[in-house]
Structure formats: C-alpha cells, structure tokens
Amino acid sequence: MRIVMCGIGALGSTAVQLLRNVAAELRLVDFDRVESKNLAAQWFVKQSLHKNKAEAARLQLANFYGAKAEALGVRLAATNAAQLLAGCDLAVDCFDNADSRITLSQAATTAGVPLLHAAISADGTFGLVRWDERFTADREDAPGQPTCEGGEHLPMIGLVGATLARAIQDFVASGARHDYLVSMSGVMRTS
Amino acid sequence: MAILNITYMGQSADYELALDAHTSDADIKRIAIEVVRAGGVRGLHVPDLPGNAFVSFVVDRLRGTGGEQRIYLRPKVPFGAPARRRCAS
Numbered sequence: 001m002r003i004v005m006c007g008i009g010a011l012g013s014t015a016v017q018l019l020r021n022v023a024a025e026l027r028l029v030d031f032d033r034v035e036s037k038n039l040a041a042q043w044f045v046k047q048s049l050h051k052n053k054a055e056a057a058r059l060q061l062a063n064f065y066g067a068k069a070e071a072l073g074v075r076l077a078a079t080n081a082a083q084l085l086a087g088c089d090l091a092v093d094c095f096d097n098a099d100s101r102i103t104l105s106q107a108a109t110t111a112g113v114p115l116l117h118a119a120i121s122a123d124g125t126f127g128l129v130r131w132d133e134r135f136t137a138d139r140e141d142a143p144g145q146p147t148c149e150g151g152e153h154l155p156m157i158g159l160v161g162a163t164l165a166r167a168i169q170d171f172v173a174s175g176a177r178h179d180y181l182v183s184m185s186g187v188m189r190t191s
Numbered sequence: 192m193a194i195l196n197i198t199y200m201g202q203s204a205d206y207e208l209a210l211d212a213h214t215s216d217a218d219i220k221r222i223a224i225e226v227v228r229a230g231g232v233r234g235l236h237v238p239d240l241p242g243n244a245f246v247s248f249v250v251d252r253l254r255g256t257g258g259e260q261r262i263y264l265r266p267k268v269p270f271g272a273p274a275r276r277r278c279a280s
Contacts, residue, residue, distance in 0.1 A: 096270045119268035125201035126266045134253055138267040141247070181263065184201035185234065190263070191256060 001172055004029060004088040004113075006076055006104055008053040011118045011127075012094030013043035014161025015168070016057050020067040022165075024172050028054040029084055031075035040151025076100060081107030090171060092164070093117040101137040108132060114177070118164040124153025127160030127182035129167050134179060134191065156182075163187050193260040197223050197232060199244065204235040210262075216250040223264050 001024040005012055008030040019026060030053040034044045038053075048056035052073035061067040076084055076095075081103060085091055091108045093115060095101050101117065108115035115132035122141070163180045170176040179191040195206045206226055223245055230236040237244075251263040 098269055120270055121266035121268050122270065123266065126198050126203075126268065128265070128268050134251075136249075136251075138249060138269045140269045141267075181196070181198070181203065181265070183198050183203035185203040188196075188203065189256070190261065191253065 001025070001089045002027060002087055003090045003092060003168065003172075004085055005092045005094065006030075006084075007094035007096065007100070008032075008057050009038075009094065009096060010041050010157045011120065011161050011164060012092075013053070013057055014157055015092070015094065015118070015164045016061070016069075017043045018162055018165035019168060020061055020065045022169060022172055024089075026061075026069040027072065027084075027088065028057050028069055029072045029074065029076055030054040030057075031073060037150075041154055041157060076104060076107075078103055078107070082111060085111045085113050088113055090168065091115045092168060094164075098137040098139045105132055105135070105137070114171070116164070116167060116171070116177075118160060120153070120156065120160050124156045125184060127156065127163070129160065129164050129180040129182070131177045131179060131191075156184075159187070193262055194255065195219065195223065196261060196263045196265075197227060197235060198263070198265045199227065199235060199237070199240075202235050204232045206232045210260075219250050219262060219264060220245040220248065 003024045004027040006029045008028050032053050034048045034051055034053055034056050038044055044056055054071035054073050058069045058071035061069050091113045093101050093104050117135045118129050120127040160182050163182050167178055178189050181188045181190050193210045195208055226232050227235055227237050228240050248264055249267055253261050255261040
C-alpha cells in the first residue's frame with residue numbers, strides 16, 4: 001500500500017512521525033520550506049531549517065528512525081494532481097486552505113483514490129478527521145489567512161495529528177473509514 | 192429524534208431533540224444558543240453565551256453509526272494549523 005500525504009505542516013508533519021511504522025509506503029508532498037517559526041508548531045528540527053518540508057520530513061524519518069519515505073517538493077495543483085496521486089491507495093489532506101483541499105478532493109475522486117481530511121479550528125480548540133464522502137472544505141475567514149506558528153496550540157495539533165494517524169492505521173489494517181471529532185472533551189468517533 | 196452535538200470553546204456535548212426535516216441552519220444555531228444558556232446540554236452550560244456565538248459556525252448533518260440523524264454544530268476548520276490572528280504575539 002502507498003499513502004500520499006499532502007501538506008507537511010503542523011498536522012501533516014505530526015501525523016507523519018506517528019506513521020513511521022505504518023505498513024505502507026509514504027509519499028510526502030509539500031512545496032514549502034521549513035522556517036524558524038515552524039519549529040514551534042511542526043515536527044521539524046533546527047537541522048531541517050530552510051529545507052523543503054517534504055524532504056525535511058523524509059530525512060528526519062530516515063535519520064531518526066531508519067524509516068523510508070518518498071519526498072516530492074512541489075505544490076499540488078489541478079495540472080499535476082493525477083501524477084502525484086498515481087499508484088497511491090490512500091490520499092491524506094493536511095492542507096491549510098480550502099482551494100487546495102478542493103483540488104485534491106476532485107483529483108482523488110477522479111482517480112478513485114480514497115481521501116481522508118484533517119483540519120483544525122482557528123482557536124485551536126477543535127479538530128476534524130473526516131473521509132471525503134462526508135467532508136466539505138470550510139473557507140478561511142479571509143483568503144490566504146495565515147496559519148499559526150506560535151506553538152501555543154501544539155497539544156491540540158498533537159491530538160488531531162495522532163487521531164489522523166490512527167484513522168490511517170485503521171484504514172491500512174482493515175479498510176475501515178472512521179471519522180473523528182476532536183475537542184478538549186476528547187476524541188469522538190462519528191462514523 | 193436527532194442528536195445535536197455542539198462544540199464550543201473546546202468542549203463538545205450531545206443534546207437530543209425532535210427536529211423537523213427542514214429545520215434551517217439558523218434555527219439549529221438559535222436552538223443551540225437557548226439550550227446552552229439554559230444548561231440543557233450536559234457538560235456545556237454557558238449562561239452568558241453571546242447571541243452571536245455560533246454565527247460563523249458550521250452545521251453538518253450526518254448519519255451516526257447506528258443510523259440516527261446527527262447534527263454537528265462546530266467551529267470552521269479551514270486550517271492545517273490554527274490562524275495567527277488568534278495567537279498571542
């Protein structure tokens with residue numbers, strides 16, 4: 001099985017480290033680079049500064065755990081989405097904007113690849129892990145609204161990232177497609 | 192009957208209610224304001240809940256694992272990480 005992780009930021013990088021022993025090959029996709037501000041909220045270390053995020057995560061998996069992954073340092077778009085999803089059995093959306101989520105959803109539907117989304121609220125109190133058939137991308141309050149790098153919501157990012165990793169693990173093991181709602185009250189399975 | 196799940200300020204709780212099939216999102220939000228203020232939602236009692244608390248929230252209508260109607264009133268989740276504007280500088 002091959003899994004393509006789209007967006008290696010806060011949720012994506014957190015989930016990737018928890019998938020280091022998953023029984024699948026990981027393909028990591030992100031065009032962005034690691035900046036110092038990312039170290040507070042994302043699974044990157046100082047030695048990864050200025051590297052492409054997909055490549056940095058690949059190197060950290062290899063150097064820390066001896067785990068292999070494929071890194072593609074490109075921006076997913078309608079023009080290359082089919083190529084990025086090629087050969088994959090599962091796509092995972094950890095993007096930080098509605099447009100990219102929708103582009104990925106359309107490409108996954110066309111390619112017949114199951115798609116799992118993960119997202120978190122602006123105030124860091126709530127998160128969702130939901131399969132594409134029940135997911136609608138929420139719009140930012142303002143286009144291009146920046147994301148938090150301050151790290152004060154890191155525990156919630158960890159909770160949502162861990163829930164995402166577990167949902168992926170369940171899919172790999174049995175094909176199960178569970179949705180989860182994550183709040184400070186706990187993690188609730190919703191389907 | 193339907194289960195209305197309300198998430199507010201990090202807390203999430205269920206409230207069982209009878210709903211007509213055409214109940215609008217605005218009605219769901221109005222009901223949620225009333226029951227949260229009144230203490231009708233176990234674990235989520237906010238007597239001074241602002242009337243606009245759920246204005247930007249999303250209403251999802253799904254089927255639960257047992258086939259029951261479940262309605263989720265929740266914050267928007269556009270991000271892979273939270274928004275800077277809410278963060279301490």
